[in-house]
Amino acid sequence: MRERPHDGPPPTARPVPGARPPHPDGDRVPHPVRPPRPPLSRRQYAYGLTVALIILVLLVVGILR
Numbered sequence: 001m002r003e004r005p006h007d008g009p010p011p012t013a014r015p016v017p018g019a020r021p022p023h024p025d026g027d028r029v030p031h032p033v034r035p036p037r038p039p040l041s042r043r044q045y046a047y048g049l050t051v052a053l054i055i056l057v058l059l060v061v062g063i064l065r
Helices: 042-064
Strands: none
Touching: none
């Protein structure tokens, strides 16, 4: 592989014959749309709150110890 000198600009891009077409301009590639997620249940909120309280208690015990 031939290396280019560091003091010049990089070579220009050229299309490759027989290659796939380029992506459209922009930073996003089109993809299928997902259905919206169902809302969280009360049980999931309770589990989350329980885990958060346990972590908070362990943090306080660790700091005061």
